[in-house]
Amino acid sequence: MVWNFQFNLPTSIEFGNGTVKHVGKRAKELGGTMALILTDKGLAKTGVLEKVTCAFDQEGIHYLVYDEVTPNPKDVDCQKAYQQYKDKNIDLLVGLGGGSSMDTAKAIGTLLTHGGELRERYGVNLLEQEITPLICIPTTSGTGSEVTTGSVITDTDTKQKEAILDIRIAPKLAILDPELTLSLPRSLTAATGMDALTHAIEAYTSNISQPISDGLSLYSIELIAKYLPQAVENGNNLEARRNMLVASLIAGMAFDNADLGAVHAMAEPLGGLYDTPHGVANAIFLPYVFENNIPSDPEKHAEIALKLGARPGQSPEETALEGVRLLKELANHIGIPSFSSLSDVNPDDFPFLAEGAFKHLCTNTNSRKLTYDDYLKLFQSAYEEETMTSI
CATH class of the missing domain: 1.20.1090.10 (Dehydroquinate synthase-like - alpha domain)
Structure with a gap:
């Protein structure tokens, strides 16, 4: 154990049954007007995604849904998504799902604010500014990515997992609603x-x-x-x-x-x-x-x-x-x-x-x-x- 230390928690946390219904209001507080929701096809077919989109509809926040997230997210998929959405005036990201959705959202946020290739950002403290504001809504109890300052991405050339590690990649808000995990297989x-x-x-x-x-x-x-x-x-x-x-x-x-x-x-x-x-x-x-x-x-x-x-x-x-x-x-x-x-x-x-x-x-x-x-x-x-x- 070390006794000279810092403890960082740059993410605000909202925990409790039903808290997902607050995401629209919280998005508005973060200045969001056009959100990109990143999730997987399995969740997109459930009522979990609908809870988020309904909350956005109630607050008049526009949104797009990217439901192509896969386990162990890959660099090529993140780059493709970035190209798809970079001109859509995205000013808020939502990572909805497990660690893969949240890590993908962090990677997309990095590309939206820095451009270029993800591999240019692998390492520690290589970001020049904060990523696009991010809200993470976990539907699994595992990764903790909703409060971490890293994004793990598979490099398809080297077949190795790489990480972007920087406090500037941290989500602005984590909404943890236990009811969203009830459908987890x-x-x-x-x-x-x-x-x-x-x-x-x-x-x-x-x-x-x-x-x-x-x-x-x-x-x-x-x-x-x-x-x-x-x-x-x-x-x-x-x-x-x-x-x-x-x-x-x-x-x-x-x-x-x-x-x-x-x-x-x-x-x-x-x-x-x-x-x-x-x-x-x-x-x-x-x-x-x-x-x-x-x-x-x-x-x-x-x-x-x-x-x-x-x-x-x-x-x-x-x-x-x-x-x-x-x-x-x-x-x-x-x-x-x-x-x-x-x-x-x-x-x-x-x-x-x-x-x-x-x-x-x-x-x-x-x-x-x-x-x-x-x-x-x-x-x-x-x-x-x-x-x-x-x-």
Whole structure:
């Protein structure tokens, strides 16, 4: 933990059942007159999108809908959307959906205000001005992108995920309405929930963690351990949905200030190469990285294990190791597939994946120093795990 720190939260947050109905008024407060709503085709066919457009209609705000967002958003799609809308006088963006919709909105906002190519902005603090004002409305409980200062985009040339990291990319407002998550399918509930858990654990164990992020991370872990299985078992459980949305939110606040670690360093090359869902990739690698990192701080890893349900009264090392088992059991219980069961995975690609992980920015903030060979072993260990059984 570091004791000289800053904690940034540039995004205003509005949380509660039914809060999506306020989006029209909030858009007007931000000066919006022509909004571009970015979402996916699945949501566009539901009443979720209609709730946003009705709120805009009530306030007389014009809008266009881009419903071509795909998982693991790609640079070419963002560039195409920018060309489509750059002359439409867009002065407000709405990212409606999961992390892909919100990251796409951030990328489009960057292009609308900076022009050029996205690859010119990959890196840290390379923006010259704030992006087009952005409202994020998450419909999953996973990425925390509604309060983060980054956008992750797949570079189709290199097959690697790249990031635009800058406080100028942060959403102006996050509207979190638990009722919007009730329609989330079982598999997505599981995967996005494990994404949020990974954020909380990696923020807590990061080598630049700090007191505020630590407090948020631990509470997020506690909430997820209790409510994720309930949300998967019964998607209409509003209490579970509400608590999972809070957990995802505060995990996002935590990792945006404390950064992440080797789980993300491994998951993002996997997603870039195979288009693997990000939450699934995180869930697969989390137990292996967690176990590998225990020697860096047994006490912190033991605290996490206790939040997950480990028995008290053991040594920190013993408790932390029980945490490894609990992480695997949780993933198994909610139906996360094993690494080896993913159809596209080829062990011949592990050197490429290990190289991508080793070069990833999150390697620098992992709690334990890792080499290329360490990553290669972690990919191999995860692949050798027996296939998990879905519920």
